[in-house]
Amino acid sequence: MKKVLFILVALFVATATAAFAADPVKIGLMGPMTGSWASEGQEMKQVLDLLCEELNAKGGLMGQKVAVVSEDDGGDPRTASLAAQRLATQGIAAVIGTYGSAVTEATQNIYNEAKIIQVANGSTAIRLTEKGLKYFFRTCPRDDEQAKVAAATIEKLGVKKLAILHDNSTYAKxxxxxxxxxxxxxxxxxxxxxxxxxxxxxDYTAILTKMKAAGPDFVFFTGYYGEGGLLLKQKRQMNWNVPFMGGDATNNPDLVKIAGKEAAAGFYFLSPPLPKDLPTQEAKAFLAAFTKKYGNPPNSIYPVLAGDGFRVITHAIAETKSTDPEKLAKYLKTELKEFPGLTGKISFNDKGDRIGEVYKVYKVNAEGQFILEP
Amino acid sequence: MEQFFLQLTNGLAVGGIYALIALGYTMVYGVLKLINFAHSDLFTLGAYLGLTLLTSMALTDRLGPFWGTVLLAFMVMLLIAIVGALLDRVAYRPLRQSPRLSAVVSALGASIFLQNTVMLVYGARFQVYPQGILPSTAIRVMGLDIPMVRLIVLCTSTLMMLALFFFIQKTKTGTAIRAAAIDQGAARLMGIDVNRVILMVFLVGPALGGVAGLLVGLYYGQINFTMGWGYGLKAFTAAILGGIGNIPGAMVGGILLGVIEAMGAAYLSIAWKDAIAFCVLILILIFRPTGLLGERVAEKV
Amino acid sequence: MTNQRTIITISLANVVFASLPFFLNTYWVDVLNSIGIYSILALSLNLIVGHAGLFNLGHAAFYAIGAYTAAILNTGYGIPILALLPACGFTAGVFAVLIARPIIHLRGDYLCIVTIGVGEIVRIALINDVFGVTGGANGIFGIARPSLFGFSVRSPQHFFYYIWTFAGITVCLFHLLENSRFGRALNYLREDEVAAEGSGVDTAHYKLAAFVVGAVWAGMAGNIYASKMTIISPESFTFWESVLMFAIVILGGSGSIPGMLLGAFLIVGLPELFREFANARMLVFGAAMIAMMIFRTQGILPAKQRRYSLPESSGEESGTG
Known part of the structure; x- marks a missing residue:
């Protein structure tokens, strides 16, 4: 027992000290690299690796190289809290992430107590920014923002009988x-x-059958693209023609792949603008570079939002010439205005929320492409 | 009433898949008294290997959708059977003589290993089967819109189960498997090569799981590396429901579980669907402690 | 004499262990905290699986009930979280009595699926905001930190001493329990239920008692977890958590207290050590689990056969009755 303990302790110490060696400005990335949401986390890392490379090619920050330190949060709160503790001990200037709201929430206090700026990229739950945490920001909009746009769209389309379907996740519910x-x-x-x-x-046919019996003329599905694609496909298989709309979690080309073009055509979804629809130089260049490096454009919008988090924070470090969290937080809240992001202009309010109407309505055309609705 | 019949066909199709997977659990359990938690990941692997073979060899283009799919199914069965036998060799055989629960933990480890292997090889994103191999239309039967694929899935799983039933009941190897499941020691004394039986079980069970994975891929079109957990848990539940170790029991249990779920979702609540299924299971076990078709085992004295 | 040496060794190990927070950084201290919580959970499950031989794969249910009891009563009524420790144990225990009574007679694997079912039902109920108090998928946030005599347990270092003190007390109590009449009866019925029944041991009663005590302890671990995280959500109480606890018990060596501690170190600590493998870390972990089980088929530190002066028969280990 004692011997084993001793070896374990020795291992612990060895690994712990190995972390303190390098010199560059370190930006943490906390994302789900394993588990159910691994596809998001792995793409977040791809985006940040690319942006970091580009930044270093331009000379880095304050004359130093920039390095991304990534940790796996496994998509579950307990693993995430350990990942956060681990990042907090590695001398990072700020952390980007993470995806799920409950997972982010489990780490908020840890970063706050360690005085590390956290920029979440996919956590849209309202209460995250209602706690008055000084160092917490997010590049994704809040659920209430999205709900407003959703409600407006539904009204505009003249819906009379609405069905709402969620998946019991924090975000979708x-x-x-x-x-x-x-x-x-x-x-x-x-x-x-x-x-x-x-x-x-x-198999969601049981749900679709039940929903069909309720006779809606429009369905709003707030869950994720995997389920969204299947719903569209299975609804077509049962000869049910009802328009569907999804939240921003359905914004993923895989939705069309899963549903098939015929079934996906006519599907509406809400999303921050895709890089391809932004006229800005940054967005176009990013898209080209990403496609060149990884062979395909980014699949999900959240990794792009993580990229925006990285760009905002490195911009702030460059402008303030400091990694002091007080200065950075102050800069982001008061001085950063209309920063040209990959998903549109970025400014933050006092709570750390992103300001502005970010959401747009998209519709899938017969070719399976995502077309911005006017 | 229309709702009822539609939900019934929903339940039957899902239940058929549960039953196919449940057979793998129950066969291994019958002979080894081991809950093979890695079985669910063999199912996932079947879905992924099926996709690879389908896209790389273009079987359905060359042989037409029907024969192409049949050949594909046999190839997947063969490959997964080999993986199953390897799994037994590496993770379970060294634990034959040790406490029963040790093998369960080894099975859990194997499950984690296989799941993450699939993730690392194929990536974490959803993978999508090509469209249009199975017809995507619905046919009208007595005023009900029933998707063609659902009928195909139902027929295939029934066919597979009948084949297995025949194999177990009528062939010599099948008889040996049944004998070893009842009493390994006695079977050995009767001149049955129990090691061969175990190998057989680890070939046939995973093969069925693999083909269920292929079926799921073809039916739903979308697969991901974590899908095994959900199906595995349901199929294991089905196996217990029918009486674990009992092959017709797994079939009945699977179909029944699928129908219970569909009905629970239809008439009670979708969000509570799984909870309803588990409640029914617990109730059944309270009144029939060894499942629906499980034999009453007298306590050893 | 050997006894004295054991005591010295154990005290020395304790002193070394207690001084760890002074040498390790916050991250590793927090890893040790996680290990501590799982040690407590494993010790409680050990009573059910290791001693009573009941195949329980739904232990997370009791853990969840404890955590939610703490969270609801603390955030809703402002009751100090430490004062809620007994309450959490109590609710988890009551729940265990209610569900275990009708199912305790089930044979091994049937009991296994029922406990899985109970775990899933509890999780689904939590997600669906049962009775309107669990907060649904959002869970409950703003749970207070424990405080004693005005001292608030906040940092991971504080929690280290809090959690491991509790774990230490658990070890002592369960050690006494193991050697009591109760513990002996449990071992008897695990080894041979029929013989135990025949010798006048009320097997159903003892099994139920073991189940409830295990649940009570898991409930208290839930309280500690809630106060450490300050936010809980159903995601923390999935089937996977039950699987981890179960793996700790079997891997550590079912029935052995040092085994539980070592098992928790391996099952919770290894994925952290394997962070170097990035995306492959869980793959390595799975392989390690198989390897450890194959090389130590009885668990890493299996329970020693108790020695009596009478010549003993070689007791055959078997998981369930």
Missing amino acids: GLAEEAKGLLAGKKGLEIVFFDALTPKEQ
């Missing part, structure tokens, strides 16, 4: 409930169905 709250009591609009599916299953 939050969005569904916000939208329901905004639309309840509107004249001429009735919510005829509100329920949750179980994510990561493959």
Whole structure:
């Protein structure tokens, strides 16, 4: 027992000290590299690696190289809290991430107590920025922002009987409930169905059959693209022609691949603008570089938002010539205005939320392409 | 009423897949009394290997959708059977003489290993089967819109189960498997090569799981490396429901579980669907402690 | 004499261990905290799996109930989190009595699936915001840190002493329990249920008691977890958590207290050590699990056969009855 303990301790110490060696400005990345959301985390790392390379090619920051230190949060709160502790001990200037709201929340206090700026990229739950944490920011908009756009779109389309379907995840349920709250009591609009599916299953025909029986003329699905694609495909297989709209988690080319072009055509979704639809130089250059390096454009919008987090924070370091969290936080909240991001202009309010109408409505055309709705 | 029949066909199709996977659990359990937690990942692997073979060899283009798929199914079965036998050799055979639960932990380790192997080889993103191999239309039967694929899945799983049933009941090897499941020691005394039986079980069970994976890939079109957990848990539940170790029990349990789920989702709540299924399972086990078709085992004295 | 040496060794190991936070950085201290919580959980599950021989793969349910009891009563009624420790154990225990009564007679693997089912039902209930108090998928946040006599347990270093003190107390209590009449009865019925019944041991009663005590302890571990994280959500209480606890028990050596501690070190600590392997870390972990099981088929530190002066028969190990 003692011997084993001793070896373990020795190992611990060895690994722990090995972390203190290099000199560059370190930016942490916390993302789900394993587990159910591994595809998001691995792409987040790709985006940051690319941006970091580009930055170093331009000379880095304050005359030093920049390095990305990434840790796996496994998509679960306990692993994430350990990942956060580990990053906090590695002398990082700021951390980007992570994806899920509950996972981010488990790490917020750790970074806050360690005085490390955290820029989340996929955590849209409202309460994350309502706690008055000084060093917390996010490049993704909040659920209530998205719900507003969703409600407006649904009204504009003249929907009379609406079905709302979520997947019981923090994000999807939050969005569904916000939208329901905004639309309840509107004249001429009735919510005829509100329920949750179980994510990561493959057969949703039971749910579709039940939903169809409720007779909606429009369905708002707030979950993720994997389930979204299957819903579209299975709805077509059962000869049900009802328009679907998804939240920003359905924004992924894999949705079309899963559903098939015919089934995906006509699908609406909300999303921050895709890099291809932004007229800016930055977005175009990024898209070209990413495609060149990895062979395909980014699949999900969240890794791109992580890229924006990286660009914002490195910009702030360059401008303030410092990695002092106080200065950086102050700069981001008060001085950074309309920063040209990969997903549009970026400014933050006092809570650390991104300002501005970020969401746009997209529709899938017959070719399976994502077309920005006017 | 229309809702009821539609949900019934939903449940039957899903149940058929559960049953195919459940057979793998129950066969291994019957002979070794081991819950092979890695079985669910063999199922995933079947789906992935099927995709690779399908896209790399263009079988359906050369042989037409029907014969192409049949050949594909046999290739997947063969490959997964080999993986299954290897798994047994590496992770379970060294633990034959040790406490039963040690092998369970080894199985859990194997499950983690296989799942992450798939992730590292194929990537973490969803993989998508090519469209249009199975017809994507619905046919009208007595006023109900029933997707063609659902009928195909239902027929295939029934066919596979019948084949297995025949193999177990009528062939010599099948009889040996049944004998070893009842009493290994006695089977050995009767001149049955128990090691061969175990090998057989680890070939046939995974093969069925692999073909179920292929079926899921063809039916739903979308596969991912974590899908095994959900299916595995359900299939294991189905095997227990029917009485673990009992082959017809796994079939009945799988179909029944699929139908219970569909009905629970239809008439109670979708969000509570899995909880409802587990509640029914627990109730059944309270009244029939060894499952629906499980034999009453007298306590050894 | 050997006894004295053991005591010295153990005290020395304790002193070394207690001084670790002074040498390790915060991250490793927090890893040790995680290990500590899982040690407590494994010790509690050991009572059920290792001693009573009940195949329980749903232990996360009791852990969850403890954590949610703490979170609901603390955030809703402002009751100090430390004062809630007994309450958490109590609710988890009551829940265990309710569910275990009708199912305790099931044979090994049937019991296994029922416990999995119970774990899943609890998790689904939490996600669906049962009784409107669990916060659904969001979980509950803003749980207070424990404080004693005005001293608030905040940093990972504080939690290190809090968690491991609790773990230490658990070890002592369970050690006493193991050697009591209760522990002996449990071992008897695990080895041979029929013989135990025949010798007048009320098997159903003892199994139920072991199940409940294990659940109570998991409930208290839930309280500690809730106060450490300050936010809990259903994602922390999945089937996977039950699997981890189970793996610790079997890998460490079912029935052995030092085995539980070592098992927790391996199952929780190894994935952290394997962070160097980046995306492949869980693959390496899976392979390590198989390898450890193959090389130590009885678990790494299996329970020693208790020695009595009478000549003993070689007790055959078997997982369940």
